Amino acid sequence: MFDHGQPSYAEVNKDILSVMLETGPRYWMLLGTTMSVAVIFFFMPWFYQLIVGVGAAGMSRNAYWGTYLSNFIFWIGLSHSGTLLSAILHITNSPWRKSVYRSAEAMTLFSLMTAALFVMVHLGRVWFVHWSFPIPNQMGLWPNFRSPLMFDVMAITTYLTASSIFIYMGSVPDFAAVRDASTGTRRRLYTIFSFGWRGTAREWHTLGWAYTFFAVFVIPLAVSVHSIVSWDFALSIVPGLHHTIFAPYFVCGAIYSGTAGIVTVMYCLRKFLNFERYIGQVHLDNLGKLLLALSLIWSYINMLELFSSWYGGSSFELEALKFKLTGFYAPLYWEMILFCAFVPLLMFFRKFRWSWNKMLLISILINIGMLTERFIIVATSQPRKFLPNAFGFYFPSWIEISITIGSFAIFATMFLIFIKWVPAISIYEVKETLKPLRRDA
Amino acid sequence: MKWGNDLSTFVEKFRQYLKPGYYDEFDYHWTMTIDLDRCTGCEACVVACQAENNLPIVGEKRYAQNREIKWIRIERYWEGEYPDVKMGFIPMLCQHCDAAPCEIACPVFATYHNQDGLNTQIYNRCIGTRTCAVYCPYEVRYFNWFTYTWDEPLEQQLNPDVTVREKGVMEKCTFCIQRIRLAKDNAKDDDRRRVRDGEVVPACVQSCPTEAMAFGDSNDPEAKVSKMMKNPRGYTVLEELNTTPSIVYLKKAHAES
Numbered sequence: 001m002f003d004h005g006q007p008s009y010a011e012v013n014k015d016i017l018s019v020m021l022e023t024g025p026r027y028w029m030l031l032g033t034t035m036s037v038a039v040i041f042f043f044m045p046w047f048y049q050l051i052v053g054v055g056a057a058g059m060s061r062n063a064y065w066g067t068y069l070s071n072f073i074f075w076i077g078l079s080h081s082g083t084l085l086s087a088i089l090h091i092t093n094s095p096w097r098k099s100v101y102r103s104a105e106a107m108t109l110f111s112l113m114t115a116a117l118f119v120m121v122h123l124g125r126v127w128f129v130h131w132s133f134p135i136p137n138q139m140g141l142w143p144n145f146r147s148p149l150m151f152d153v154m155a156i157t158t159y160l161t162a163s164s165i166f167i168y169m170g171s172v173p174d175f176a177a178v179r180d181a182s183t184g185t186r187r188r189l190y191t192i193f194s195f196g197w198r199g200t201a202r203e204w205h206t207l208g209w210a211y212t213f214f215a216v217f218v219i220p221l222a223v224s225v226h227s228i229v230s231w232d233f234a235l236s237i238v239p240g241l242h243h244t245i246f247a248p249y250f251v252c253g254a255i256y257s258g259t260a261g262i263v264t265v266m267y268c269l270r271k272f273l274n275f276e277r278y279i280g281q282v283h284l285d286n287l288g289k290l291l292l293a294l295s296l297i298w299s300y301i302n303m304l305e306l307f308s309s310w311y312g313g314s315s316f317e318l319e320a321l322k323f324k325l326t327g328f329y330a331p332l333y334w335e336m337i338l339f340c341a342f343v344p345l346l347m348f349f350r351k352f353r354w355s356w357n358k359m360l361l362i363s364i365l366i367n368i369g370m371l372t373e374r375f376i377i378v379a380t381s382q383p384r385k386f387l388p389n390a391f392g393f394y395f396p397s398w399i400e401i402s403i404t405i406g407s408f409a410i411f412a413t414m415f416l417i418f419i420k421w422v423p424a425i426s427i428y429e430v431k432e433t434l435k436p437l438r439r440d441a
Numbered sequence: 442m443k444w445g446n447d448l449s450t451f452v453e454k455f456r457q458y459l460k461p462g463y464y465d466e467f468d469y470h471w472t473m474t475i476d477l478d479r480c481t482g483c484e485a486c487v488v489a490c491q492a493e494n495n496l497p498i499v500g501e502k503r504y505a506q507n508r509e510i511k512w513i514r515i516e517r518y519w520e521g522e523y524p525d526v527k528m529g530f531i532p533m534l535c536q537h538c539d540a541a542p543c544e545i546a547c548p549v550f551a552t553y554h555n556q557d558g559l560n561t562q563i564y565n566r567c568i569g570t571r572t573c574a575v576y577c578p579y580e581v582r583y584f585n586w587f588t589y590t591w592d593e594p595l596e597q598q599l600n601p602d603v604t605v606r607e608k609g610v611m612e613k614c615t616f617c618i619q620r621i622r623l624a625k626d627n628a629k630d631d632d633r634r635r636v637r638d639g640e641v642v643p644a645c646v647q648s649c650p651t652e653a654m655a656f657g658d659s660n661d662p663e664a665k666v667s668k669m670m671k672n673p674r675g676y677t678v679l680e681e682l683n684t685t686p687s688i689v690y691l692k693k694a695h696a697e698s
Contacts, residue, residue, distance in 0.1 A: 053608035054569065055586025060507040064571035064584060124569015124584065124609025131549045131568055141550065141566075149548040149572055236576040237542055237682055382575060386679055389516040389533070390580035392507055 007277055012430055016423050017181050019273050023420065034412040042406025045399045046121055054124050057400045062392025063382040067400040068122035070374035071407060073250070074257070075115035076156070076229050077370060081258025082108030083163040084222035085290075087215035096286055098429035099278040103269055104262045105167040106422070110414040111261075112160050114407050121403060148231040155228040159221055166214050167422075172197050172207065174423040226254040233377065240320035240381030243308060249301045256294040256340070257370035263287050263363035265415075267356055269424060278425050281354060288353035291366070295344035302341065316386055324380040328393065332372050333380075339369030469636070470558040471616055472659035473646070474669040475532055476691040479653035482515050482530040486645035486654070490534075493617060493644035495603045497589030510583040512614040513645050529693065532654075534645070535560060535581045535614035536678065536686030543573035543582065551611070557621070558687060562613055569609040578679050579686075582613045616656070617643035638664040659687075 007015065049056040059066040082104035089097035120126045132143055132153050143150050175194035179187055197203060230250035233241040243249075263284070270279045309321045324333055343365050346352045353359065383392045396404075418424070490496065490513045499509050513534040520527045537560045543552055544560065551566040552573050574582040588608040591599065599605060602619040606612050624641045628634070638657050646654040657664040666689075669675075674692040677685075 053585070053587040055503070055508065055608070059571075060586075061509075061574075061580065061583070062507055064574040122570070124571065124611075125567065126569075128568045131566070143548050144545075144550045146545045147548040147572070149546070149570055153548065232572070235545070236572075237578060238575060385580060386578045386682075387516065387533070387580055388518070389514075 007434070009431055009434070012278075012427055012434075013177060013181065015275070015277065016425050016427050016430075017178060019424060020178065020420055020422075021182065027416070027420075031413065031416045034409045034416060037409035038406050038413050040406070041402045042117075042410055045402045045406070049121070049399055050126070054122075056397065058395050058397035060392070060394070061390060063379060063394035065122075065378050065382060066394060067375060067378070067396045067404055068118050070378040071371075071404055072115050072118035072122065073229055073374045073377075074371050075111045075118060075407065075411075076226065077250070077254035077257045077374070078261045078367070079108045079111035079115065079159075079163075079258065080222060080226055080251075080254035081262055082106070083159075083166055083218050084108075084255060085259065085262070087166070087218045087222075090215045091212065091219075094286075095433050096282050098433055099275075099425050100262065100266065100283055100287075101429075102167070102170070102422070102426045103265055103424050105163060105170070106415065106418050106424075107258075107261055107265055108163050109160070109167060110411050110418070112156065112163070113414065114411050116156065116160070117410065118407065148228070148235045151228045152232060155221075155225045159225045162214070162218050162221055166211075166218055169207070169211055169214060170426060170429075171422055173199065173428045174426060177427050178423065223251055226251045238381055238385055239314070239316040240309070240324065240384070241377070243305055245301060245305055245308065249305065252294060252297050252301055253370060253373065256291070256298050257367050259287060259291050259294060260363040260366040260370070263291070263359055264367070267360045267363075270356070273419065273424065275425060278430055284356060284359055285350075285353050288347045288359060291363070292344060292347040295340065295347075295366075299341040302337075316384075320381050320384040323384045324376065327380065329376055329380050333376055336369045336372045336376060339365045340373065343369075468660055469556075469658045470660045470687070471537070471621065471641075472558075472657065472666045472670065472687045472689065473616070473643075474655045474666050474672075474675070474689045474691060476653045476655075476669070477529075477531060477693040478674075478691060479651040480530065480532060481651055481653075482517075483650065484515055485648045485650060486513050486532060487511055487515065489644040489648035490614070492598070493600055493603070494615070495599050495605050497585075497591075499589065503586070508584075508586050510585070510612070512581070512583070512612075531678075531690065532645075533579060533581060533678075534688070535616075536579055536684065536688050537614075537616060538684035538686050540683065540685050542576040542578065542682075542684060546570075546572040546576045548572075559616055559618065559621075560613075561615065561618065562611060564604055564606050564610045564612060567610045569611065571611065573611060578682055578684065582611055585610045585612065617641075620644075635661075 045056075057066055057068065082101075086097060086101035086105050089101070120129060123129060131141075132150065134143055143153075172194055175190050176197035176199065179190035179194050182190065227247035227250065230246040234243060234246035236242060266279050266283065266287070269275050306321065306325075309317045324330070343362055346358075346362065351358075352362065379394045383394055385391075490511070491498075494512060496510050496512065503509065513532055515530050516533050518529045518531070520529065537558065539554075539558065541552075541554065541560050544554055547553075547567075548570060549566055549568055551563050551568070553561060553563075555561050569584070571584055574580075574584060585606050585608050590596075600619075602623075620643060621636075621641050624636045628636045628640070636658070638661060641656060643656055646656045655665045655669050657666040659667050659670060661667060669691065670689045672691050674694065675689045676692055677689060
């Protein structure tokens with residue numbers, strides 16, 4: 001479990017809390033950079049787009065949905081592994097989860113928020129977005145519950161709420177540890193955050209019970225969220241989108257890219273926060289095996305999608321298929337196949353699974369592949385719908401590209417703020433994995 | 442107490458629906474027929490629609506980006522290789538499908554089916570998710586990518602009966618709903634229960650020089666459209682999608698060879 005010898009309880013506290021309590025100039029520089037990138041690349045172009053209209057983006061009659069929506073799916077997908085994986089591993093009692101799950105869940109939360117931002121950017125009149133919530137009003141107007149977008153609003157808000165509660169509940173004992181290790185305002189703040197946690201047996205019992213309950217609650221929710229996101233596409237009759245396989249396809253792809261995202265985040269935590277002791281070979285190895293299994297499922301579903309398009313034999317489907325495989329975006333398509341279906345096969349070899357650098361590279365390639373996968377779904381099916389008169393072509397404008405880059409900075413900013421506010425590794429659960437200490441130790 | 446009141450009004454309403462004749466007031470199914478044999482592709486309908494419904498002129502650059510707004514358009518199709526080429530054209534406008542794919546898509550009910558069988562679009566309710574346009578197989582929904590303006594004095598020729606749409610709003614053919622409303626009001630003023638056939642004429646139908654288009658209530662068996670629909674040349678576009686459109690096209694007749 002531990003690569004560099006087992007730490008004592010006090011060392012665990014010190015190692016993990018020092019990240020929160022000691023802040024160097026490197027952190028402020030990094031935070032400043034990500035924040036300014038977020039403002040310059042995301043919010044300023046968005047502001048421009050709000051003034052001019054969505055026409056500032058590259059969408060047209062050929063494709064009414066563009067990179068905003070494909071990025072939305074990408075970020076929702078990235079959010080999928082954290083809470084889901086944490087919950088599944090919790091109820092299956094896997095000890096290696098304990099040092100990974102806190103940051104994984106934080107990733108869920110922040111990528112969900114980024115995804116929600118993309119919905120806002122996508123809308124033509126975002127200032128009326130509250131109309132999509134069932135708020136009682138004097139007009140007696142309700143949202144349309146038949147709409148897959150409505151399902152989306154419901155699913156995402158539920159998932160966001162549930163995973164916030166899940167991560168918060170799991171952190172309460174750690175907030176108490178922060179409270180005990182700090183003074184002044186921070187101490188008062190964390191007294192509130194920790195709900196006056198004292199660590200009595202009854203409190204531990206209640207926490208364990210509630211946590212398991214939420215873990216069970218969150219799993220079906222996570223599966224439903226991405227199924228519902230896929231229905232945005234699958235419930236249309238657009239060739240290339242109207243596939244029954246879409247729900248499992250999206251769920252699998254989501255967990256896939258999310259797990260790859262966890263590997264990337266783990267690497268950064270280990271590298272920059274000196275968590276080598278807590279995130280070790282066993283985590284990497286297990287995540288690698290999971291990624292490998294997911295990549296095989298993903299490849300299978302992808303083949304199935306192509307096959308059903310071809311076997312169905314409808315001329316509309318065939319035209320969309322032809323455009324996808326051989327059209328302008330064919331290089332992107334084959335790049336996706338390379339990165340998401342073939343590169344992960346390297347993880348069959350222990351040499352790759354056990355090397356942090358190689359795994360970092362593979363995980364980043366997978367996520368690049370998944371980003372393009374979402375783009376391809378949006379950009380190759382809409383320009384080949386039914387009437388040849390509307391056949392066309394979609395290419396993102398500089399605003400869309402810039403906002404895509406900026407979204408990564410937003411995610412990084414939220415994560416950087418997170419590691420200063422919440423212990424990035426669960427202190428009490430790491431302690432659970434330690435061997436019992438001798439009395440004199 | 443409150444709940445009981447609500448329930449009794451609901452029951453009352455439901456009883457009203459059961460009364461015979463209640464639906465007469467709503468019992469229209471506006472339908473259009475387009476005879477492709479008569480259509481010359483002159484685009485008079487396109488221009489008439491532009492004038493009637495305050496459609497913006499988007500300009501050359503945005504036209505090239507495929508962002509023009511034309512509620513009715515003439516699609517051209519070529520068949521065969523040069524020199525043996527045949528060109529066909531078909532006017533394409535909102536089909537006002539009875540099973541419209543766009544209607545389930547809107548999260549805020551900006552597009553819905555009204556009692557007249559029209560597929561309506563409420564501009565003020567639209568939040569611009571553009572889902573309806575993605576779902577529409579006929580690609581007849583148009584989005585206001587920008588707020589368009591009319592140079593002076595062109596704003597003087599805007600139709601006062603039709604709203605001018607702002608950026609971020611979807612729009613499409615309404616079957617000239619303002620004229621339908623006017624005809625219904627007139628019928629009510631004359632103490633008639635129903636609009637007479639030929640009383641409602643959308644701008645495109647009115648402007649067609651060859652009278653290729655007909656418009657009316659297909660629930661009325663005596664109406665011109667009802668007779669035209671029975672023509673064996675009649676078909677609907679993309680029938681296999683089962684959207685049951687309200688526009689019936691009459692196939693171009695070819696000499697038997």
